[in-house]
Amino acid sequence: MEKLDLTELELRSVNETLQAEGDGSNKAFEINNPRGSHAIAVGLDAPITVTVKGSTGYYCGGMNKQATINVTGSVGPGVAENMMSGKVVIEGDASQYAGATAHGGLLVIKGNASSRCGISMKGIDIVVHGNIGHMSAFMAQAGTLVVLGDAGDALGDSLYEAQIFVRGAVKSLGADCVEKEIRPEHIETLSRLLKEADADAKPEEFRRYGSARQLYNFDIDNAGAY
Amino acid sequence: MCGIVGLFLKDKSLEAQLGSMLTEMLVTMSDRGPDSAGIAVYRGADDGHRKITIQSPNPDEDFKDLNKALGCEVERIDTHAIISCTAADADKIRNQINENPNLRVMSAGDAIEIYKEVGLPNSVAERFDIPKLQGTHGIGHTRMATESAVTTLGAHPFSTGPDQCLVHNGSLSNHNSLRRQLAHEGVTVETENDTEVAAAYLTWKMQEGANLGEALEAGIQDLDGFYTFVVGTKNGFGVLRDPIACKPAVLAETDQYVAFGSEYRALVNLPDIENARVWEPEPATVYFWEQ
Numbered sequence: 167m168e169k170l171d172l173t174e175l176e177l178r179s180v181n182e183t184l185q186a187e188g189d190g191s192n193k194a195f196e197i198n199n200p201r202g203s204h205a206i207a208v209g210l211d212a213p214i215t216v217t218v219k220g221s222t223g224y225y226c227g228g229m230n231k232q233a234t235i236n237v238t239g240s241v242g243p244g245v246a247e248n249m250m251s252g253k254v255v256i257e258g259d260a261s262q263y264a265g266a267t268a269h270g271g272l273l274v275i276k277g278n279a280s281s282r283c284g285i286s287m288k289g290i291d292i293v294v295h296g297n298i299g300h301m302s303a304f305m306a307q308a309g310t311l312v313v314l315g316d317a318g319d320a321l322g323d324s325l326y327e328a329q330i331f332v333r334g335a336v337k338s339l340g341a342d343c344v345e346k347e348i349r350p351e352h353i354e355t356l357s358r359l360l361k362e363a364d365a366d367a368k369p370e371e372f373r374r375y376g377s378a379r380q381l382y383n384f385d386i387d388n389a390g391a392y
Numbered sequence: 393m394c395g396i397v398g399l400f401l402k403d404k405s406l407e408a409q410l411g412s413m414l415t416e417m418l419v420t421m422s423d424r425g426p427d428s429a430g431i432a433v434y435r436g437a438d439d440g441h442r443k444i445t446i447q448s449p450n451p452d453e454d455f456k457d458l459n460k461a462l463g464c465e466v467e468r469i470d471t472h473a474i475i476s477c478t479a480a481d482a483d484k485i486r487n488q489i490n491e492n493p494n495l496r497v498m499s500a501g502d503a504i505e506i507y508k509e510v511g512l513p514n515s516v517a518e519r520f521d522i523p524k525l526q527g528t529h530g531i532g533h534t535r536m537a538t539e540s541a542v543t544t545l546g547a548h549p550f551s552t553g554p555d556q557c558l559v560h561n562g563s564l565s566n567h568n569s570l571r572r573q574l575a576h577e578g579v580t581v582e583t584e585n586d587t588e589v590a591a592a593y594l595t596w597k598m599q600e601g602a603n604l605g606e607a608l609e610a611g612i613q614d615l616d617g618f619y620t621f622v623v624g625t626k627n628g629f630g631v632l633r634d635p636i637a638c639k640p641a642v643l644a645e646t647d648q649y650v651a652f653g654s655e656y657r658a659l660v661n662l663p664d665i666e667n668a669r670v671w672e673p674e675p676a677t678v679y680f681w682e683q
Contacts, residue, residue: 202657221656221670240670242656243640261640261672280672281637300637300675 293363395421398652400629411525428547430508435527501555553595562618630680637675
């Protein structure tokens with residue numbers, strides 16, 4: 167375990183150390199004294215493990231590929247933004263737009279996530295043990311958002327093909343987002359994600375929400391409007 | 393962007409450090425706004441004096457012999473001066489100040505003092521010796537200007553009523569129509585700045601009998617745009633975010649204090665922050681504390 171202390175090292179040199187690890191590396195790193203700094207452990211591209219001891223600012227774990235990043239505290243806006251693969255686990259809460267635009271990998275938030283969680287997600291799986299805020303999964307295109315708690319206003323507004331599962335209450339659904347039936351393949355997806363996210367919940371307890379596909383499909387009756 | 397910090401002390405033993413704690417918090421937020429910085433500090437609420445903070449672009453000339461002209465104590469601090477007077481004399485002195493167009497009133501009240509200038513937080517804090525100030529609560533702001541020019545008067549905090557102040561991260565879209573509505577109610581707004589309109593709106597609501605919480609609640613309906621506001625009164629401290637809540641905000645509370653930061657970074661050196669309740673204030677939800 168290599169320890170990197172942000173009170174002694176510049177953020178840039180810490181990130182360069184992590185980014186220098188190559189494809190075959192399975193090294194483990196510990197980052198101490200993050201003190202809310204931005205852009206910690208971004209742009210990683212190796213199956214390494216990074217543990218951040220404390221709370222971070224904006225964009226922690228952004229653009230991650232392959233790496234497993236654990237944060238023992240809470241994270242600021244845009245955690246795991248544009249993640250491609252790998253796993254990011256937050257023990258505390260996440261601020262707005264967690265997992266935004268991310269293409270792959272798994273983001274686990276053990277506390278609550280605030281507004282716009284999974285906005286424009288493009289393939290990432292997100293599991294939130296607590297609640298999520300308003301406008302979550304806005305224009306979400308692919309991937310799965312699983313919420314053990316409640317969802318705020320306008321969940322899944324202008325949704326494309328991402329799947330949303332919520333165990334608690336949904337304050338309101340956004341435009342073109344509807345409740346859908348749970349089929350065996352959804353139970354399977356949920357079982358897998360709940361297990362990977364270390365979440366104590368049964369797949370049968372969730373409701374599924376998805377796109378009604380009325381908003382993003384071209385309707386020939388509307389041709390005159392163009 | 394803009395950066396906001398705020399500190400509302402519950403533990404009197406921390407009052408001597410209010411200025412130094414606020415300064416450190418605000419300096420951490422410097423890269424959220426390089427244009428101007430300001431701090432409001434509340435102290436000496438019960439000492440029986442009324443305080444008027446004034447500012448002048450020509451302090452050497454304007455503050456010279458001002459104590460004799462006004463017949464009261466004037467303490468100059470760089471471009472600012474604190475005038476101490478009795479409550480009975482306050483209106484008279486305010487009228488005398490208004491006769492000199494170079495003198496601008498930053499704040500007035502029993503406890504509030506506002507210091508603000510163009511420049512980064514560390515330079516502003518140094519000019520006014522902010523770290524030495526003690527007090528019960530305070531609010532700081534570092535500005536990235538959008539809605540009005542980079543001037544001392546466009547800097548935050550804005551004070552539009554006795555012992556009241558407001559800082560803002562965001563921009564209001566209905567400030568011109570609201571300015572006209574307030575004018576109908578006899579409320580004048582001095583600058584072109586959108587934030588001052590919000591401050592004047594809250595002052596007006598409180599003049600009409602609302603408490604800070606009720607005034608902020610009314611603001612959710614009447615103020616349109618993006619905002620995270622932090623508001624101070626003689627004995628209160630409030631936070632409000634718009635319903636979209638894009639502008640960041642973090643609150644922390646312990647038995648000793650309530651603290652606000654645009655980012656968690658601003659809070660990391662506060663005492664016992666590891667064990668504080670730290671949370672993101674909900675959109676369109678009023679938070680306020682009173683002593």
